[in-house]
Amino acid sequence: MKSLKTIATLAAAVLALAAPLAAHAEVNLLNVSYDPTRELYQDYNAAFAKYWKGKGGDTVTVKQSHGGSGKQARAVIDGLDADVVTLALAYDIDEIGEKAKLIPANWQKRLPHNSSPYTSTIVFLVRKGNPKKVRDWNDLIRPDVKVITPNPKTSGGARWNYLAAWGYALKQKGGNEAKAKEFVTKLFKNVPVLDSGARGSTTTFVQRGQGDVLLAWENEAFLAVNELGKDKFEIVVPSVSILAEPPVTVVDKVVDRKGTRKVAEEYLKYLYTPAGQEIAAKHYYRPIDKNIAAKYAKVFPKVKLFTIDDTFGGWKAAQKKHFADGGVFDQIYGPGK
Amino acid sequence: MSGTSAKSVRTRTEPAPVRWLLIIVAFLFLGLFLFVPLAAVFAQALEKGWDAYLVAIREPDALAAVKLTLITAAVSVPVNLVFGVVAAWAIAKFEFRGKQLLITLIDLPFSVSPVISGLIYVLLFGLQGWLGPWLQAHDIKIIFAVPGIVLATVFVTFPFVARELIPLMEAQGKDEEEAAITLGASGFQTFWRVTIPNIKWGLLYGVILCNARAMGEFGAVSVVSGHIRGATNTIPLHVEILYNEYNYAAAFAVASLLALLALVTLVVKSFVEWRMRETS
Numbered sequence: 001m002k003s004l005k006t007i008a009t010l011a012a013a014v015l016a017l018a019a020p021l022a023a024h025a026e027v028n029l030l031n032v033s034y035d036p037t038r039e040l041y042q043d044y045n046a047a048f049a050k051y052w053k054g055k056g057g058d059t060v061t062v063k064q065s066h067g068g069s070g071k072q073a074r075a076v077i078d079g080l081d082a083d084v085v086t087l088a089l090a091y092d093i094d095e096i097g098e099k100a101k102l103i104p105a106n107w108q109k110r111l112p113h114n115s116s117p118y119t120s121t122i123v124f125l126v127r128k129g130n131p132k133k134v135r136d137w138n139d140l141i142r143p144d145v146k147v148i149t150p151n152p153k154t155s156g157g158a159r160w161n162y163l164a165a166w167g168y169a170l171k172q173k174g175g176n177e178a179k180a181k182e183f184v185t186k187l188f189k190n191v192p193v194l195d196s197g198a199r200g201s202t203t204t205f206v207q208r209g210q211g212d213v214l215l216a217w218e219n220e221a222f223l224a225v226n227e228l229g230k231d232k233f234e235i236v237v238p239s240v241s242i243l244a245e246p247p248v249t250v251v252d253k254v255v256d257r258k259g260t261r262k263v264a265e266e267y268l269k270y271l272y273t274p275a276g277q278e279i280a281a282k283h284y285y286r287p288i289d290k291n292i293a294a295k296y297a298k299v300f301p302k303v304k305l306f307t308i309d310d311t312f313g314g315w316k317a318a319q320k321k322h323f324a325d326g327g328v329f330d331q332i333y334g335p336g337k
Numbered sequence: 338m339s340g341t342s343a344k345s346v347r348t349r350t351e352p353a354p355v356r357w358l359l360i361i362v363a364f365l366f367l368g369l370f371l372f373v374p375l376a377a378v379f380a381q382a383l384e385k386g387w388d389a390y391l392v393a394i395r396e397p398d399a400l401a402a403v404k405l406t407l408i409t410a411a412v413s414v415p416v417n418l419v420f421g422v423v424a425a426w427a428i429a430k431f432e433f434r435g436k437q438l439l440i441t442l443i444d445l446p447f448s449v450s451p452v453i454s455g456l457i458y459v460l461l462f463g464l465q466g467w468l469g470p471w472l473q474a475h476d477i478k479i480i481f482a483v484p485g486i487v488l489a490t491v492f493v494t495f496p497f498v499a500r501e502l503i504p505l506m507e508a509q510g511k512d513e514e515e516a517a518i519t520l521g522a523s524g525f526q527t528f529w530r531v532t533i534p535n536i537k538w539g540l541l542y543g544v545i546l547c548n549a550r551a552m553g554e555f556g557a558v559s560v561v562s563g564h565i566r567g568a569t570n571t572i573p574l575h576v577e578i579l580y581n582e583y584n585y586a587a588a589f590a591v592a593s594l595l596a597l598l599a600l601v602t603l604v605v606k607s608f609v610e611w612r613m614r615e616t617s
Contacts, residue, residue: 030565038582065564066578079464079473080481080563100464199581207585227583 026059027263032082034069034156034246035197036220040283041086047279048270052263060263068197069156076102076251083255083264086248088156088198090114091315093249102253116245117271118285121303122157122164124236125205125214125221132212136238137168140213141186148211149191150201152323156246157198159323161215164242166322167311171240185332206233217244218300219284235301243305378596381589393579393587394594401567402575403594408483409558409571410551413491417547421498422540426532428499429506430514443499446492454492455560458485481563486571489557494547501543502536509535538613542606549602553595 033041045062052060065072065080069088076082077100087093090108097103108115126134132145140147150158162184169175169183193210195201198220205214206228213236216224221235248268255261270276277287281296312318322328383390393399424443428436446454460466462479472479479485513535517527533540555573562569570578572595579588 035581063568064566067564075481075563077465078459078480079462079469080565081478203581224583 026061027057027260029060029062029083029260029264029267030065030081031062031084031086031267032065032072032076032080033086034072034088035066035199036157036202036217036223037086037246038064038066038199039223040219040280040285043283044271044276044279047275048267051270051275052266057263057266060267062267066199068150068154068200070154071196076100081254081258082251083258083260084248084250084268086246088244088246089159089315090245090247091319092156093247094316096251100253102251103249104252107249108247110249111268112272113288114245115247115249116288117248117268117276118246118280118287120218120244120246120285121241121305122160122215122238122244123218123221123241123301123303124238125202125216125224125233126212126236128232128234130234130236134213134236137165137183137240140165140190140215141183143190145190145213146192146211147187147190147213147215148193148201148205149215150198151194151196152329154196155198155201157217157220158194158201159318160217160242160244162322162329163308163312163318164215164238167242167306168238168240170311171306181328181332184328188333191333218286222284237301237303240304240306242311243307245308375596378589378593381585382593384589385586389586390590390593393584393590396587398567398570399575399587399591402570402572402591405483405486405568405570406552406572409487409490410548412487413494413551414544414548416491417495417498418540418544420495421502421543421547424499425502425506426528428503429509430511440503443496445496446494447496451493451554451556452560455489455557457492458489458561480561481565481569483569485561486558486569489561490551490554493554493557494550497547497550498540498543501539501546505536505539506532538609538616542609542613545602545606545609549599552598 031041031045041062041064045064048062049060052058065075065082067075069092072080072085073087073092073095076085076096085093085096093103093107097105097107111117124134126132132139132142134140134145139145149161152158152162165187166180166184169180170177172179193204195204198217201214202216202220202224204210206224214221214224225233225235248271250261250264250268252261255264271280272289274289274292277289277292281287281292281299284299286300287293287296308315308318312321320327424439427433428440458480461468462472462485463469464473468479479488513531514527517531518524522530552571553573554571555577558571559574559577562571562574564570564574564578566578572591576588576592576595579585579591
């Protein structure tokens with residue numbers, strides 16, 4: 001009897017400890033984001049909370065959830081209560097609208113610049129001194145080079161990587177769809193492991209020491225170099241790459257149910273202000289604001305960039321052709337291929 | 338009794354080099370696969386000194402993860418304690434149709450991958466799942482919230498207590514209970530005064546294993562968590578996040594909490610095993 005009572009008391013004590021978690025009278029937002037934005041939003045959330053309080057708003061706490069972009073979209077579709085989503089690419093947000101009807105189809109028109117407050121691109125991270133002499137995309141298909149990239153099925157960054165390689169091959173002299181497919185097939189033959197998100201791949205490359213070159217978001221590559229030592233890694237900028245636009249939106253059904261629409265919309269708009277742009281630039285996302293971009297021009301290497309709309313006819317078409325079940329990626333990457 | 342003496346005679350007839358070889362191999366294996374990684378966890382955790390270690394453990398997200406892990410264990414262990422005793426009682430003391438089926442069902446979480454266990458709940462309670470729309474209409478959150486994490490943990494840990502008790506209760510038979518009933522004890526008295534004292538050490542052993550798994554579960558919980566920092570991350574999930582943020586020292590610091598828990602579990606387990614031998 002006594003031991004049962006003790007257990008009951010213990011359980012009650014633990015539950016009592018947990019109660020204050022729920023009792024706070026402040027506004028809580030949940031930002032469901034993709035993998036490499038952890039540091040960016042950690043900073044940005046603090047800045048926004050200060051800004052919002054200064055404007056006479058409530059105390060706002062923004063909670064974060066990070067993971068591969070496709071996986072995160074899936075979680076929101078399955079009911080993860082995101083007030084805002086800030087994902088790696090438009091298609092994943094389209095899916096939230098299509099599969100769960102949580103946002104209207106025209107979501108990308110609601111904020112400036114295709115709802116992408118910052119852009120990025122895909123670069124190479126190599127080990128110090130570039131021992132394998134990787135200079136451009138065509139070096140990635142050499143048989144002696146091991147390439148690390150995440151899984152395009154779950155990761156947004158991986159899809160940008162894949163399309164950047166495809167676009168490069170397409171834009172070479174005499175390039176066409178068949179040659180591009182051949183090029184990307186060869187490239188993925190050099191990929192020993194596919195992690196589910198960009199951050200997992202970075203860890204595989206930098207911490208576990210796998211592979212010769214990491215295909216990475218520009219911001220992720222900068223972060224790895226600065227966090228883990230300029231003496232260990234260096235960035236190689238290819239001759240041409242893709243303009244990556246990671247978009248943001250409020251999730252209408254969620255904010256309307258929770259009554260957080262106003263603060264959620266302000267949260268995203270603040271990304272476009274000079275203050276928000278500056279934070280993005282500091283975390284190596286390319287700002288779209290001209291003044292801030294000029295201020296940080298030295299940070300970002302000049303690269304010829306092509307867009308998804310011009311080269312692939314937009315995300316819907318690219319997703320259907322390359323990454324859907326039975327698409328080109330499934331044809332070129334599989335066991336024993 | 339004759340069995341043990343025969344065994345001890347046989348071990349004595351084993352040539353000494355063979356005995357030593359077996360012992361050394363066992364110790365080397367354990368040292369390589371158990372002790373070295375464990376030592377590495379603590380070494381990495383303290384890489385940046387005690388101060389950094391304490392900061393990592395006291396950080397709000399880490400505390401939230403610890404709290405959530407304790408809540409999860411505090412709910413799932415008692416639930417499985419009650420369920421385990423009930424199931425073991427039914428299986429060991431009665432004959433009924435479908436007994437084999439029940440035993441198989443109890444074992445199911447052992448044979449199913451934890452990821453699948455998590456996905457079951459997403460399919461059931463997710464917004465696109467069977468019950469999702471109804472739950473949302475009534476503002477009840479199951480997955481991507483604490484209840485889902487508890488459910489997934491209950492699922493993966495429910496065989497531990499029952500599995501521990503069934504052989505024990507079967508071996509003890511029902512003679513003592515029948516004697517108690519014949520002497521006029523009520524069902525509850527019989528259970529409390531006769532059955533529980535007989536199984537208490539086995540029960541405790543099951544609870545310890547159940548608790549260790551409840552606190553350490555990763556796969557199933559990862560699927561239903563939603564990974565919201567400071568809200569739905571348990572200790573193992575928090576460790577993964579820290580590791581992915583290049584925060585290696587902090588990741589190992591938090592991981593060392595789990596490792597410590599494992600060590601405590603080991604000590605208590607040895608004690609319980611010793612008591613079980615003493616009492617039987």
